[in-house]
Amino acid sequence: MKETLSHKPSAPMVNGFDSARLCSLPERERRMIERRQMLLGPSYRLFYENPVHVTTAKGVWLYGPDGEAYLDAYNNVPSVGHCHPHVVEAISYQASQLNTHTRYLNEQILSYSERLLATFPAELDRVMYTCTGSEAVDLALRLARHYTGGTGIIITENAYHGVTASAAEISPLLGNSVPLGQHVLTVPAPDTYRANGRDVGAALADDVAKAIGHMRRRGITPAAFIADSIFSSDGVFADPPGFLKPVVDVLKKAGVLYIADEVQPGFGRLGTNMWGFARHEIVPDIVVVGKPMGNGMPIAAAIVKPDIQECFGRDIRYFNTFGASNVSLAAASAVLDVIENENLMQNARKAGDYLCAGMRSLKEAFASIGDVRGSGLFLGLEFLRNQDSREPDSALALKVVSKLRDRRVLISASGLNGNVLKIRPPLPFSRENADMLLNALQDALVETEREGWNSGR
Structure with missing residues (x-):
């Protein structure tokens, strides 16, 4: 376990273009990069030595x-796939018919929600829409904190969960220039390759239990543990299936929620299940999904157990102007068509x-x-x-x-x-x-x- 102040120092983006190499590029690309720097500023980065x-x-x-x-x-x-014709056609047709928000009655959001929720365990039967995965993570943190009354969040030590203020403060991958939240603690990722024979599930559960105890000793009520179900930014850790079960047991006993970040591993990518958490035979309290949901269109969601959503909804009005807009829903529905039909x-x-x-x-x-x-x-x-x-x-x-x-x-x-x-x-x-x-x-x-x-x- 590591405290907030001990995470790794700021470093350049992995696989980022070094602007010192600008003069070595062809004139066309060099001029484009110069325009980018003038128009977009230094926060926008490019991949590769040769972009x-x-x-x-x-x-x-x-x-x-x-x-x-x-x-x-x-x-x-x-x-x-890029520009899949079925998705492109669905977007184009819907854009010619209707594209508005969710405060009007419309069948489209209901039919898609039923279809999406059917891919999840029965315990997860509510969905709340956003435009991006970062927004979905932000919403999940709000849900968890409101339900538990806590503020503490536990993450892995090189996690990445998004770019909103709340998501960035639980994303140590972004470096020391983006400090972790004061009530955020990190634990080592479940690295089987360097486990020296130790059970990674037991080790992770022990680290999470220690983090919960550490928070409480400092007067912080823990709210949630959030993990990308493939631990992608930590180095891609998938096996053995089931290693997350002990973590869930620890969290349940402590009254702390489990948030599964499925933005990267979700929608069948892992080949065995629609959702990464299912490989571990667990049921999270909240699941977040992102733009792969609509093949890049701005649609994302938090899928939630009903008691958590009811607690939040009774007290807090939630609205996302174009989360689940008609065009984005058309794209999302077409994505499910393609996953199933192909x-x-x-x-x-x-x-x-x-x-x-x-x-x-x-x-x-x-x-x-x-x-x-x-x-x-x-x-x-x-x-x-x-x-x-x-x-x-x-x-x-x-x-x-x-x-x-x-x-x-x-x-x-x-x-x-x-x-x-x-x-x-x-x-x-x-x-x-x-x-x-x-x-x-x-x-x-x-x-x-x-x-x-x-x-x-």
Whole structure:
């Protein structure tokens, strides 16, 4: 467990473009970046040593201004693929009919809500809509604090949950310049690779119990533990299924709520279940989902147990002007159509298993790869400087990300040390796409060895 003041110091964004390299870029892109800096300011960051310029997209592909194709193995928001024709048609038609807020009676929000809630356990039977995942997290925190009367929030030590004020203060990934809230405590992520045989579920439950006790000794009433169900920014930790059960037991005994952040692992991405928490056979008190819900359209939600929502609703009026607008609902409904009709959850499992097996074969050939892990189409590959000490190799991870970009395969990195490749492509990603990624990854690793990156490992 770590207190608020002990989280990691501020650092540049993982896989972020360094503006000091501006002069090395082609004139067209250099001038665009100069305009970005003047118009948008320094908070807006670009990916990659050599930023990617895109103009169109389709399926798992992004296309540049000269027709060059990039394989997208990173963007989870267009969950059913970029510009999916069924989603595009649904958005276009609805925009021609009606697009307004939820204070008028309309069948659309009712039918979609019934359909969405049918994918959740029966205990979760209320939905509250927002425009973004950050807003949904913000709402979930309000619900938890109102229901419990507490203020304390427990998170993992490299978590990311959003960019609103409330979500940012529980997102240590953002760095020291975005301080954690005064009533926020962090616990280590469930890292099976470095557990030395210890049960990660028992360890996490013990750390959460200590955090609850620590809060109470300081006069803070704990309200909730919130976790991304794949621990994506912590380094992608999925296994063993069920390791979250002991945590839920601790929380229930303490009267603390469990918030499952499904913005990244949800909507069938993990291949085994519609929702990441279901792999652990648990039922959270609140679930938050984000823009993958509408393939990038501004729609998100908090799904809530009824007693929590009733307690909040009796005392507090909630309204989000265009959360669940008609056009966004049309997109969200079309996304469910595509997931079901194109068997995308099954595809995530099959394509993900194939990709994972391929990366494990590469692990046997390259000493720099320490671990391959994940579920479905959410995978992590960890780079090390030394297999015995398991010292992270952040520089190599970023170099491989850059070399893949040069081969027009787009991924990024995550983890407390930025040494884990984070692979989460759109759900239609195929075995053929996986082969392209694996071939590019192998070529990139061979090239890094040739350049001497692996010497001494």
